[in-house]
Amino acid sequence: MSRLGYLLIVFASFLLSACDKADDGLQIPQFVSRQQDNFILNNGHATLTVSPAKGGRVLGLTLDGFEFLAIEKRGNEQINSYGSVLWSSPQSEWSWPPLPELNTHPYSITCDKDSTAIVLTSEIEPKTGYQFVKSYSIGEHPETFKIAYTIINHSDKTKDVAAVENTRVNPTGMAFFPKGDTEPSSGIFYPLEIKTLNNIVWHQFEPKKILQDHHKVMMDGKEGWLAYTQGQYLFVKRFADTPADQSPETERQIEIFGHSDRTFAELKHQSALHHLKPGESFTWEVEWQVKKLKAGTDTQLGSQDLVDAARARY
Numbered sequence: 001m002s003r004l005g006y007l008l009i010v011f012a013s014f015l016l017s018a019c020d021k022a023d024d025g026l027q028i029p030q031f032v033s034r035q036q037d038n039f040i041l042n043n044g045h046a047t048l049t050v051s052p053a054k055g056g057r058v059l060g061l062t063l064d065g066f067e068f069l070a071i072e073k074r075g076n077e078q079i080n081s082y083g084s085v086l087w088s089s090p091q092s093e094w095s096w097p098p099l100p101e102l103n104t105h106p107y108s109i110t111c112d113k114d115s116t117a118i119v120l121t122s123e124i125e126p127k128t129g130y131q132f133v134k135s136y137s138i139g140e141h142p143e144t145f146k147i148a149y150t151i152i153n154h155s156d157k158t159k160d161v162a163a164v165e166n167t168r169v170n171p172t173g174m175a176f177f178p179k180g181d182t183e184p185s186s187g188i189f190y191p192l193e194i195k196t197l198n199n200i201v202w203h204q205f206e207p208k209k210i211l212q213d214h215h216k217v218m219m220d221g222k223e224g225w226l227a228y229t230q231g232q233y234l235f236v237k238r239f240a241d242t243p244a245d246q247s248p249e250t251e252r253q254i255e256i257f258g259h260s261d262r263t264f265a266e267l268k269h270q271s272a273l274h275h276l277k278p279g280e281s282f283t284w285e286v287e288w289q290v291k292k293l294k295a296g297t298d299t300q301l302g303s304q305d306l307v308d309a310a311r312a313r314y
Contacts (some may be wrong), residue, residue: 027111031138032118039109039118044142046290051083056107056120056134058084058167061235063143063290068228068235070168070264080104081264084167086132086149089270090248093128093161101125102132117148129155141314143290150283153276162248163284164270167237171205171265173230174301175256176310180220181244182252192217192258197302204301207262214260218252220244226254226269227310229299236310238287239269246272289313 033040038059041048049060060083061068072082085103088094098104107120117137124131133150149163169175179199186192192215195202201219224241227234247253247270257266271284291309298305 026109027115028118029111029115029137039136041118041136041138041145043138043144046143046145048136048145048288050118050120050134050136052107052109052120054083054106055080055085055102055104056122056132057082058136061145061288061290063233063292066233068169068230068233068290070170081259081266082168084165086134087164087166088128088130088151089162089164089251089273091164092250099125099127099130102130107132107134117146124154129153129157129159130161139287139289141289144314145288146285147288148283148285150281151274151276152281153278156278158278159276160248160273161276162251162271162273163282164251164268165237165239165286167267168264169228169235169267170230171207171210171258171262173228174202174204174306175226175228175265175267176200176202176306177226177254178222180222180253182220185218185252186216187218187250189213189257190215192256194256195301198304198307200302200307202301203256205258205265207258210258210260210262212260215258216255218255220247220252221254221269223311225310226267227306228267229293229306232293232297232299234291234293234306234309236289236291237267237269238289238313239271239284242272248273 031042037053038049038051046063051059070082101123102125105123107122110119112119117135120134122132131152131154135148137146139146151163153159179196179201190211190213194217225236225238227236255268274282
């Protein structure tokens with residue numbers, strides 16, 4: 001083979017590589033673009049923006065430019081209450097505020113060995129011994145994203161721990177999910193108003209009804225999904241459904257939280273409880289899908305059209 005032919009093959013292989021090398025030497029998948037310190041996953045008409053510098057969190061989720069998440073600069077005092085983050089459960093282990101090594105400190109970033117995901121890794125948090133790993137990739141279908149969360153126990157103690165995905169959205173529109181086996185609970189906060197119709201639990205976000213303290217509802221779910229709709233746009237979080245008795249004693253599989261400053265709400269769901277010996281870990285996978293609803297879709301509370309759209313995977 002001539003030297004020119006060899007160089008052409010090498011050049012073509014470089015172009016076909018699943019990961020591109022940025023100016024700083026970081027390899028990133030071709031479906032990922034970079035904007036300063038942020039990384040944007042593109043799938044169809046949807047984008048998912050993640051920030052290694054800001055706790056490895058999801059900063060934004062858009063469809064045709066429509067933003068589903070509560071963004072960073074909203075003029076409120078809750079400076080870290082935006083986007084989507086990972087917490088450990090039960091929260092009683094770390095109380096409040098969230099542990100900075102896992103919630104706000106920078107994460108390292110790599111491309112996985114198959115060049116199909118970007119992988120963000122936290123520091124080891126000294127109080128709990130936890131380390132978080134977040135893997136972000138695009139789904140097989142347009143407008144879908146996959147997130148794999150790993151919690152590693154670096155402590156010298158055995159831990160019973162679950163993973164919580166906490167996604168902040170604007171307090172408008174509605175959240176809904178299939179009712180599970182437990183009744184609603186609000187813990188120490190005001191109860192959040194819900195309606196249950198045909199075994200679907202609905203909450204209409206109305207900030208004016210939020211009082212001086214926070215409101216929340218915790219319940220078991222069914223079918224493994226939690227949906228949020230605003231106008232003609234739908235966001236569905238999908239995850240493995242688990243029995244109610246596999247959640248931490250003081251927690252439930254699904255939680256909707258209304259913050260007292262009325263600028264954001266939280267959609268939370270969590271994994272089953274895992275028994276981790278020192279050095280052990282577990283991984284929990286979720287899928288996000290965004291859709292623009294068809295013209296004529298009934299978007300009122302209790303709409304069967306909305307339930308059908310949430311259940312329709314693709």
